[in-house]
Amino acid sequence: MSRIVYVNGSYVPESEAKISVFDRGFLFADGVYEVTAVLSGKLVDFAGHMKRLRRSLSELALPSPGSDEMILAIHRELLSRNGIEEGLVYMQISRGAADRDFAFPPENTEPSLVLFTQAKTLRETPASKTGITVATVPDQRWRRCDIKTVQLLYPSMAKMDAKSRGADDAWMVDGDGFVTEGTSNNAYIVKQDGTVVTRHLSNDILHGITRATVVGLAEQEGRAMEIRPFSVAEAREADEAFVTSASSFVMPVVSIDGTKIGSGSPGPFARRLRERYIAHAEETAL
Structure with a gap:
C-alpha cells in the first residue's frame, strides 16, 4: 500500500506527489523543516516543534502556510491514513514557486507545505x-x-x-x-x-x-x-x-x-x- 503524503492542500500517494521545479526550496534551499517523533500514535513535543518552526519562519521572513491547529490536524490525519504507531513526521515549508531570482518573490507568493511519515522503531534500537x-x-x-x-x-x-x-x-x-x-x-x-x-x-x-x-x-x-x-x-x-x-x-x-x-x-x-x-x-x- 502506497504511503500517503501531504502536498499543498492534498493528501496523495507518494508516487503522485509533485512540487514545482521552480520551488525555492529546490532551487535555493529556501525553506525550513521540523521532524516530530511519534510514540503510540501520538506526537512528541509538538508544541515545542511548532514554537521553533515559528522562530525559523520569522528569521527568514518566510510566510506561514497556516495555523498551528491546521498543521496539527494534518499531522494527525497522516498518522491515521498511514497507520503510524511509532516513527516520525517530517514537515517542510519553502517560500514557494517563483521564477528563479536571488531576490525573494512577491509577498503574495504561496509557501509550499509538504509532510510525510516514516515508520521507524524509536524505543528499542x-x-x-x-x-x-x-x-x-x-x-x-x-x-x-x-x-x-x-x-x-x-x-x-x-x-x-x-x-x-x-x-x-x-x-x-x-x-x-x-x-x-x-x-x-x-x-x-x-x-x-x-x-x-x-x-x-x-x-x-x-x-x-x-x-x-x-x-x-x-x-x-x-x-x-x-x-x-x-x-x-x-x-x-x-x-x-x-x-x-x-x-x-x-x-x-x-x-x-x-x-x-x-x-x-x-x-x-x-x-x-x-x-x-x-x-x-x-x-x-x-
Whole structure:
C-alpha cells in the first residue's frame, strides 16, 4: 500500500506527489523543516516543534502556510491514513514557486507545505544498547545554525566522512577546538564528578527541542549542569557522552575518534536519562 503524503492542500500517494521545479526550496534551499517523533500514535513535543518552526519562519521572513491547529490536524490525519504507531513526521515549508531570482518573490507568493511519515522503531534500537561512535570534523556550515533550514549538505558530507572512517556519526568542531554539535543532534559529556556539560544556545547550534526537555530531566535527577562549550580533549576524558534529537531521543556515545569514552559502553546516566525521556514523551505526547 502506497504511503500517503501531504502536498499543498492534498493528501496523495507518494508516487503522485509533485512540487514545482521552480520551488525555492529546490532551487535555493529556501525553506525550513521540523521532524516530530511519534510514540503510540501520538506526537512528541509538538508544541515545542511548532514554537521553533515559528522562530525559523520569522528569521527568514518566510510566510506561514497556516495555523498551528491546521498543521496539527494534518499531522494527525497522516498518522491515521498511514497507520503510524511509532516513527516520525517530517514537515517542510519553502517560500514557494517563483521564477528563479536571488531576490525573494512577491509577498503574495504561496509557501509550499509538504509532510510525510516514516515508520521507524524509536524505543528499542540496537544503537541504544551498544551506543554510537563519532568522529570529529571541522564545522564548515553557514553561521545561522540556529535556523532549522533544509540546507543540510555539509552535515550529510560530515556524516559520510565519519562513516568512511568507521564511525556512526560526526561531531563538528569550531575553529577553537570546541564541539558545536552532531550532524543532526546536540552533544553532551558527563564529567567524572557527574556534572553534565552541553554547549550554550547561540547561532552556532540548533536549539534542540529534545535538548530542552533533557536538560530539565537531568536537573531533576540532581545533576549539576554546565552550559558551555567543551573541547574534543575534554570529551575524550569524560566519564560518559551522549547526543539528543527527536529521532534518537538520548543516544549514548561510546568513542570519539577511536578513543573510548569511560568504559567504552553506554554509561549508566545516559541509559537512565533515555528511560526518563521516553517515559516523559509518552506521558506528554498528544
